[in-house]
Amino acid sequence: MTALGAVFRPQLAPERLRGFARAADRSGLDELWLWEDCFLESGIATASAALAWTERLRVGIGLLPVPLRNVALTAMETATLRRLFPGRFAVGLGHGIQDWMGQAGARAESPVTLLREHLNAMRALLRGERVSVDGRYVKLDAVALDWPPEAGGSEAEGACAGAAVLAGARGPRSLRLSGEAADGTVLDASSTLEDVRAARRLIDEGRAAAGRTGHHTVVVYLHAATGADAGHRLRAELEREGLATAHAHRPDLGLGVAGDAATVAKAVQRVAEAxxxxxxxxxxxxxxxxxxxxxxxxxxVRPLVP
Incomplete structure (x- = not known):
């Protein structure tokens, strides 16, 4: 079954999160996703609050920029939330937007190398391993979590379970890396349907190269608007993102959807099929x-999505 989620955009004030999360939980939405965009809101802080305010909602962060984070601390935070809220917390890591990383004094010369080292160490720590590594960016000396997440987790929990870590990826190198070193991939809302299909192929190449088997979760954001002025707001949004021209000429690209529940559900299904x-x-x-x-x-929308 395709899971359906919604984003709480960090352009909204943090105090708006409680009402948003509770509305999602009470209405039966599958997942709530959060961003740690610079310099708006913390991903871990907002995820902690959303999980505490809700009963069944799965909460994901897509993404945490790893140049800003020590891998041991990120693993500790992730493990703590997974023990407090079993099967409800998904974490995604990305190499960050380099201009923002530069503003924070954290720009990496090789963002892909940093992401690879962070993913490998993070997953090992969450598996309960004692990790020593002397990488280009990640350096750990016999570090092990005293409270790693409990092993296991159902298929329904997917990216929320155990040592699972997702990676944000866009280019071919990052997508292959995600297949090699992550348990799932987050694709942003600039992804067309063909981009999603191509991402699956590149992820599978990475998984084959690493000898990995089993399912690799793919999460895709989709621009969406509903209501009387939905079309206008969607066009304006795509224009701000530099996507308006492509969408205007090729609505079948899957860059966004505006309309009623049936229209949105069909768009969701197309992304799932991709x-x-x-x-x-x-x-x-x-x-x-x-x-x-x-x-x-x-x-x-949820009742109309298989």
Whole structure:
């Protein structure tokens, strides 16, 4: 079954998160996703609060920028949340937007190398291993978590279980790396349907090269708008993202959807057929009622998605 989620955009004030998360939980939405964009809101802090305010909702961070983070601390935070809220917390790592990393004094000369080292160490720590590594960026001396996540987890929990770590990826090198070193991949809302299909192929290449088997979760964000002015707001959003021209000429690309529940559900299904396990609806920056958007996704779109 395709999981359906929604993004709480960090352009909304942190104090808005409680109502958004509770609306998602009460309406039966599968997943809530959060961003750690610079310099807006902390991913770990918001995920902790959202999990505590809800009962059944799965919460994912997509993504934490690893240049800002020590891998031991990120593993400790992830393990703690997975023990406090079993099967409900998914974490995604990315190499960050380099201009932002430069502003914070954390720009890496080789972002892909940093991400690889971070992913390998993070997954080993979450498996309960004692890790010593002297990499280009990640350096650990016999570090082990005293409280690693409990092993196991159902298929339904997927990326929320055990040592699972997702990677944010866009280019071929990053996508192959995700297949090699991560348990899932997060694709942003600039991904077309063909991009999703190509990502699956590149991820599979990476997994084959590393001799990895089993399922690799793919999470895809999808621009979405509903209501009387949905089309206008979606076009404006895509224009801000530099995607408007492509979408105007090729609506079948799958860059976004505006309309009623049936229209949105069909778009979600197309993304799922292209290779997504989870489709996360991304409201426009000027969405007038974020809580109602969540209820729309859960109450009206979710029943129409296989």
């Amino acid at each position: 290779g997504a396990d989870t489709v996360v609806l991304q409201p426009t920056a000027d969405e007038p009622d974020p809580e109602n958007f969540v209820r729309f996704a859960a109450d009206q």
